[in-house]
Amino acid sequence: GAGVSQSPSNKVTEKGKDVELRCDPISGHTALYWYRQSLGQGLEFLIYFQGNSAPDKSGLPSDRFSAERTGGSVSTLTIQRTQQEDSAVYLCASSQGPNNEQFFGPGTRLTVL
Amino acid sequence: EDQVTQSPEALRLQEGESSSLNCSYTVSGLRGLFWYRQDPGKGPEFLFTLYSAGEEKEKERLKATLTKKESFLHITAPKPEDSATYLCAVHSSNKLIFGAGTRLAVHP
Numbered sequence: 001g002a003g004v005s006q007s008p009s010n011k012v013t014e015k016g017k018d019v020e021l022r023c024d025p026i027s028g029h030t031a032l033y034w035y036r037q038s039l040g041q042g043l044e045f046l047i048y049f050q051g052n053s054a055p056d057k058s059g060l061p062s063d064r065f066s067a068e069r070t071g072g073s074v075s076t077l078t079i080q081r082t083q084q085e086d087s088a089v090y091l092c093a094s095s096q097g098p099n100n101e102q103f104f105g106p107g108t109r110l111t112v113l
Numbered sequence: 114e115d116q117v118t119q120s121p122e123a124l125r126l127q128e129g130e131s132s133s134l135n136c137s138y139t140v141s142g143l144r145g146l147f148w149y150r151q152d153p154g155k156g157p158e159f160l161f162t163l164y165s166a167g168e169e170k171e172k173e174r175l176k177a178t179l180t181k182k183e184s185f186l187h188i189t190a191p192k193p194e195d196s197a198t199y200l201c202a203v204h205s206s207n208k209l210i211f212g213a214g215t216r217l218a219v220h221p
Contacts, residue, residue, distance in 0.1 A: 042212060042214065045210075099145060
């Protein structure tokens with residue numbers, strides 16, 4: 001079956017611009033996660049959505065970052081006024097439930113010039 | 114604070130040379146330890162979930178084991194296609210806490 005998909009695969013932007021990253025989870029998965037992986041660093045949790053519950057935003061690094069999940073499916077991660085330190089690979093994952101294994105998409109590589 | 118430490122950072126093996134990767138963890142109430150494989154430019158690929166000490170799981174040349182403080186990923190007679198970064202993670206609150214990974218290179 002189809003896995004997690006993300007778009008775009010690569011995004012180059014200028015400092016100060018806003019960007020939107022999209023994630024399509026596996027059909028039927030109620031939990032959706034965003035992580036960030038910087039060069040040479042481990043995966044860093046950003047935000048978690050579970051069904052219709054309020055999202056866990058505890059990993060968002062600043063108020064420039066926000067995310068939404070429409071209709072319990074597709075999610076968009078928005079970064080406003082991008083900074084060079086935002087350059088990283090942004091990974092989306094989904095799972096059948098909060099304690100189940102997470103399946104990752106291919107990621108979006110963001111480069112802020 | 115929940116924490117995951119992986120060792121070694123990098124490992125170079127000859128084809129057929131078996132070895133083990135280590136994942137030490139500290140977590141309040143283990144609700145799953147996960148192993149992933151990540152190839153360059155790709156997202157992590159799920160390998161195994163372990164839930165309780167003594168549990169073992171196998172897939173082809175890989176076997177994962179779990180104790181109360183650590184997990185091992187044993188690689189038996191590796192092939193060059195096993196070259197990748199192997200990530201260990203524990204479930205903590207609403208997220209996975211990942212280790213920094215072990216970069217494995219298997220040479221023919």
